[in-house]
Amino acid sequence: MNNSFPNSPQPQHPAFNVPQGNDDFDLKSILFSYIKYWPHILVCVILGGVGAYFVNKYTTPVYLVEATVVLNDEKPDLTSELFSATTYSGPKTNTENEMGIVKSFAVAEDALSKLNFNVSYFRKDFFGFNQIYGNTPVYVNVDWKHPQVTDGKIRLIVLDQDSYQLVVEKDGFYIYNPTDPFYKTSLNNTSVLEGVYKFGEEVLGEYFKFTISNVSSVAGDELYVQLMDTKTLAIGYMNRLNVVPINKQASILKLSIQTPIRKMGEDYLNKLMESYLDRELQEKNRVSESTISFIETQLSGITDSLSFFENRLQKYRSDNRVFNLSQEGNRVFENLVEFENEKARLEITLRYYYQLRDYLTNENLNGTMAPSIGSTGDALLNTLVANLIELQAENIRLSANFSDETPAVRELRLRIQNTKKVLSENVNSSIRNLESNVEQLDRRINVFEKEANALPETERQLVSIQRQFNINESIYVYLLEKRAEAEIQKASNFPKNSTLDYARAQFRPVSPKKSVNFLIGLGIGLGLPFLLITIKNILNSKIDDPKFLEVKTGTPFLGVIGRSKLDSARVVFEAPKSGITESFRSLRSDMSYLAPKEGNLTVLFTSSISGEGKTFCAINMASVFALTNKKVMLIGLDLRKPKIALDFNLTNEIGVSTYLSSNIHWKNVVSTTDHPNLDVILSGPIPPNPAELLLQEKFGMMLEEIKQEYDVVILDCPPVGLVSETKELFKFSDVNIFVFRHKYSEKGNYKILENLKQKGEISKVYTILNDFTVENSYGYGYGYGYGYGQDYGYYEDETKSKKRKKTRKETVA
Missing domain, CATH: 3.40.50.300 (P-loop containing nucleotide triphosphate hydrolases)
Incomplete structure (x- = not known):
């Protein structure tokens, strides 16, 4: 029996080496803790790739539609020079303001009111709903003055050429009330919509009123219809619209929207730009409309007077058999007519100034547009009036889309106040001058009236009647000319901004991005198991690695x-x-x-x-x-x-x-x-x-x-x-x-x-x-x-x- 162990020196056996230090990081063991699950990781990566393939194949493509608008800066005028050293400098066009107006709810609502987007038509396949735009097999005519059910989807089954069936496909219906359009309540009893109806027959209920016409559908066709009120659509399109300048220095705006139907997106952007420019044109037309309204008011009074004196003149000549004036009477008549015509024109201008002064004393900045006059002969006054009209138009545009505390609105209103102040001083000065001129004309007219009184009775009466007729006729012709000028001006108005590029959809969809989806799918397939393994390792409190004992115990x-x-x-x-x-x-x-x-x-x-x-x-x-x-x-x-x-x-x-x-x-x-x-x-x-x-x-x-x-x-x-x-x-x-x-x-x-x-x-x-x-x-x-x-x-x-x-x-x- 061997009763002893060999007495030999202890070698440096690798299994007995004590680790130096206490390093917790061991790359090899960390890698092995993941590599041992390689079959699971491989399966997850394959599933991620397959998932990305199906996402790319069956996801509805989304296209980017773009358009551009040019913002034309106006040249500085006399008024802008007056205020350049105080509250305002630079061009009048504010890119940020115009971006806000283009993206506003008001412009979106106006554009959608001109489009038939309130009714959406869908077909359903295995992967979801596909929207139809344009050539739809049926047409739904909705009475939006009546309460309507919105948001939810209704399945329409064509039974034959004359009848169809409605079935609620998806809940989530809301009741749109035209008397309170921004507040909608949910509809719980959706069964009231279901039933069999005739094409062309009015479908009427407490919360719906519409008519469905057959365009090209045949028996067995199934469609899905969704109603949406204009205000809800406007909010959605407003949030989806992206408006940015093409660069920091340019005054060109790029409008873009993403949509699954290219034609639908193009129609919306084109109509949006049209509404935006029409809105600007309407504000400009208010100047001419204000002038025409003022002239029409004056004409309404002078027409009756002209008819009255014309009839009186004819009757007097016929009764007294007097048709021509003597040489002296003709001289007196021409002088009286000349001075009284001039006085009449001054009085028209003076009435305009009185109306303008009354407007300037009104503190309501959101009131009626300032009136316009054809030509006062005062270049500064005309420039100030035109500038005030434009500032008021800009104020109305901005106030419809921005709050009163917005810096742009506050700055604009300060400019309006300053313009009113300068204009008020000029108007008061002009009124004083005109009143003085009218007084001088009255004195000269009195002189010739005394001369007329020295004429024989018959001739004196003829001069008086003919003088009234000629004065009214002259004023009438003058007002007609000014009205024609104002109407021509209105017809020649055009927006200072313009469309540069009409809406055009990109050829390739922006979504789904196939390569990105594949990378995301592979990333999820690779990252998810790594994450789960990491969590498992972190939560694991048991010793499963021999290296742990070597490192930790020393x-x-x-x-x-x-x-x-x-x-x-x-x-x-x-x-x-x-x-x-x-x-x-x-x-x-x-x-x-x-x-x-x-x-x-x-x-x-x-x-x-x-x-x-x-x-x-x-x-x-x-x-x-x-x-x-x-x-x-x-x-x-x-x-x-x-x-x-x-x-x-x-x-x-x-x-x-x-x-x-x-x-x-x-x-x-x-x-x-x-x-x-x-x-x-x-x-x-x-x-x-x-x-x-x-x-x-x-x-x-x-x-x-x-x-x-x-x-x-x-x-x-x-x-x-x-x-x-x-x-x-x-x-x-x-x-x-x-x-x-x-x-x-x-x-x-x-x-x-x-x-x-x-x-x-x-x-x-x-x-x-x-x-x-x-x-x-x-x-x-x-x-x-x-x-x-x-x-x-x-x-x-x-x-x-x-x-x-x-x-x-x-x-x-």
Whole structure:
């Protein structure tokens, strides 16, 4: 019998190297933690690509429709020069304001009111609804003055050429009330819509009123109809519209909208630009309309006077048979007519100034447009009036789309106030001048009236009547000329802004973006499993990586023990050719490096908690030494939870507790096994005070005597993390092996061993990882080499070895 171990120097065995430092980052182990799931990752990537393919194939394409508008800056006028040094400078066109107006609700509503977008028609396929625009097989005429159901979809089934059926396809109906268009209530009873109707027949109910006409549908056709009020549509299109300048320096706006139907988007943008320019033109036309209205007011009075004096003149001539004036009477008549015509024109202008002065004293900036006059002869006054009219038009436009606190609105109103102030001063000055001129004309007219009074009675009456007729005729002709000029001016008005490019849709859709979708699909297919694996690793509190023990414990790591497929713990005896047995052989070989001394060897096995496999390792370590013809003693020191007896088919009637609590010799508690080189001392009956028993000197004496008779002593100790007596047993061993169990031991359990080392309560300690499985820890199969080689053809499966052994026994029998 070989009673000693070779006395050789300890080499730098790679399995026993203690890691330097405590580096938590190990790129290789991190990569392996993901690579082992490569089949799942590959499946997810394929599914992501397939999903992207179907998204690209069946998603309704969306097209970008674009148009451009030119904002023409007006040339500075006299008024702008007056205010350039105070509150305003630069061109009048404000790009930001125009962008807000184009994108406003008012312009969108006006454009949509001219389009037939309130009724949408759809066909349904496997992947959803596809909208039809233009050539629809039926036409729905909706009375929007009546409350209507909106938003939800109604299925229309054509029964024959004359009738159809309505079925509610999708709920979510709201009631549009024309008296309160911005507030809609939900419709709960949608069944009121369903029924069979005739084409051309009015479908009338409390919350709906429309007529459906058959255009080209045939029996069996199915369509889906959705009603939407103009105000809701305007809000939606307003939010979808994008308006930006083509660059910071240019005054050209680019309008764009995304739509699944190119023609629909083009029609909307073209109509939107038309409404925008019409709105500007309407504001300009108010100037001419104001002038025409003023002239019409004057004409309405002068026409009656002209007719009256014309009839009176004819009657007087006929009654008195007087048709021509004398030379003196003709001279007086011409002078009176000349001065009175001039006075009449001044009085018309004066009435305009009075009206303008009344307007300027009105503080309501949102009131009527300032009146316009054809020609006052005052260039500054005309410029101020024209500028005030334009500022008022701009104020109305901005006020419809921006709040009163908007800086642009506040600045514009300040300009209006300043313009009114300057204009008011000029108007008052002009009124004073005109009133003075009228007084002078009155004095000259009085002179000629005295001369007329000296004429004969008949001629004097004729001069008076003909003078009134000519004055009214002259004023009437003058007003007609001015009205014609104003109407010509109105007809010649055009918006200062203009359309540069009409709406045009891009040839290729902007959505779905096939390449981007494929990248997103592959990214999700790759990223999702990585995310789930990362979360799984973060939430995993069990030790599943041998590298973890090397790095965290700072203790030499001996290797891993594979998972046994046998029901018995004696793998070494029952499956001598298995990989697990070979792992214990390797561990046995390492003992020459761990305890290179002469004499016997004492190995202690412990763990942090129960169930980590320390007893399994102790039994097989004892067994593998016994195979080398060394005399081995296995001692069960777990007095609280004994297990060895069951594994050797023994009864735990006597053992360590019996010896320590009585006067019998330790040899009387030794149990023999079916292997001649292996003896066992069981833990014995569970005592009430296991810790105190093991602390007796008697235990140390027993262990010394056992070491004299046995080559190897294996101590199966209680978990050091649960009981205290194991700490007192470390002094009796040459090698201490701390057992962790793969995917069972908590990661925090390494701190138990770390604390023992820091306190100096244990030395010559090594770790192993038990119950290790290759399939769950790809990448460590060759790094540690213990206990899982059967899958590579070097070792025999434990179950096969046991079956062969059983067959041989049956044959011998």
